[in-house]
Amino acid sequence: MGVVQKLDEKITLEEGAGGEEMINLLKKSILPFIEGRGGNVDLGVRELDDGAAIRLNEREYLVVTTDSHVVKPRFFPGGDLGKLAVAGTINDLAVMGANPKALSSGVVIEEGFDKDELEKISESMGQTAEEAKVPIVTGDLKVLGRGETDGILINTSGFGISSKLTPTSGLKPGNKIIVSGTMGDHGMTIVTNRENFESSIKSDIAPVHNLVRGVLEVDGVTAMKDPTRGGLAAALNEMASGSEVGIKIKREKIPVTPEVRGAGEMLGIDPLMIANEGKVVIGVEEFQAEQVLEALRDHELGKDSEIIGECTQNNVGKVILETEIGSLRILKPPRRKPIPRIC
């Protein structure tokens, strides 16, 4: 027992993978100490959502989010660390139901890092911010000694204004579940790139706030989430347990490109378990599902949208996957050794 306890006292890589172990670490070693202290908020750290919401007035919430970005390789088909840092934070705001207003950028660099590379990453941040029309308004820079950080790390925080929150915990029994496109593209891009695996896969990385804006014009949207770390499996599990509903989805309805599916089979990686960076999972009242689908498909980023399942009163907190041969299995959040530094 002594040994088990000792191991348990040190942080493991698994505890950063976005799955159950991470939630357990947060619930044991961080949240009890910081949550609910210092003031009241409408949606805070306890909810483990993509961001927090603070009521500004009768009609509006201020939504705040933060994310530290590390990825290797830092440049990959479809994007780079700078684009990831900006799009990732815009997306966290968007799926909370907020209109993103501004971003901050906290850069931590290792001594000896290439200025050329820093400039390329900065340029990509600026370009992504410009295209998205969400400015980077403030920043911070720290330079650490060799070996004190690995290259570069970017924390992007953001805030936006929402008149209707779409929290992770908003699902109701009977709601339909929609995904805005193919699953696993970003994660598979990073993995195949690292493995020098020949492929035409590229990251789906993109700001989704304009896509989401169209969705929010339809009534009846109850919940949204961006399936990043841990992929669709992690996102749906968090939505099911946060909302206290079951979720039943059909494998054959979930869009996955042939390239991602093929690479996943070769490498033994389930596309539902790895990150997306330009996709949204949406919960919507049944009678409005087709309209949300239409709004999504009207936008380039949402052209492959599909209704993939619905919420149930039974199996609370669980995600049930109907496989392509019609059998049922529980889709758990990823628990294996994570693929590190993917987003």
Next chain:
Amino acid sequence: MGVVQKLDEKITLEEGAGGEEMINLLKKSILPFIEGRGGNVDLGVRELDDGAAIRLNEREYLVVTTDSHVVKPRFFPGGDLGKLAVAGTINDLAVMGANPKALSSGVVIEEGFDKDELEKISESMGQTAEEAKVPIVTGDLKVLGRGETDGILINTSGFGISSKLTPTSGLKPGNKIIVSGTMGDHGMTIVTNRENFESSIKSDIAPVHNLVRGVLEVDGVTAMKDPTRGGLAAALNEMASGSEVGIKIKREKIPVTPEVRGAGEMLGIDPLMIANEGKVVIGVEEFQAEQVLEALRDHELGKDSEIIGECTQNNVGKVILETEIGSLRILKPPRRKPIPRIC
């Protein structure tokens, strides 16, 4: 020339020290790429202030700031990394003239880090937030592999509401310069602790927003800054060049404890060149200076406040120090090899 150019292409520790080299790096490799892209703000990254301001309505600004915190040792007399992360960001908001409303916390940990230590740091963050009545509302956690980060790094972003901005660039000729207490306590604590130097010095780390609130009730405050990285020397130089005024200060008026002064002499470190974490530098119209001084001294954190000098029309962008023997010299921002990881 080849060699010089090569060296110039890599980031150096000096470029993270808060002095001229850092401003040059920001102006060359980061700001041109990100500033002013994506939207308009009233006070953005270009101003290199403690935060950004975005107009919300006729009366109010939203103020946003971000800071990545690393310090070694992580526990020191008077505080620890957790307290630093929360107080530091509250202070950046306060000196912008904002009432701090909420914080985010982005934690990056190295595999193998002690959970015990994580819990102690989290507890300190929670306690500091509670005492300050500024809640931590959202967070992010990343676990990196061994050697990919050194222990733990915390990014704290924050936002607040201001009805009167007090930017770094707000000084006018004739304004008086006030400091809210003794200089160099935090920096000297970290240095003496590292050197195992016997001393009773402790960090001044504290949220200053309540102290600042009293100051803002007096009319005529034009500028504020917290003298952190690079100490008073860096803060005054940024204020002088940002405001396009000269600043003349008297050495004998600047409060420094005998312990900090003594340790500084032993170690060859100028207390004006190292970080403070619970102090404010204030610019105020001459006729209101005494009232600001009174407001400061009414608060425990401001009891040692002093008027240390004034702004001039000549020597624009420079800080002139009158020494204790009456001679004048230019007080430059620190340019030497930095004391790393002090805040």
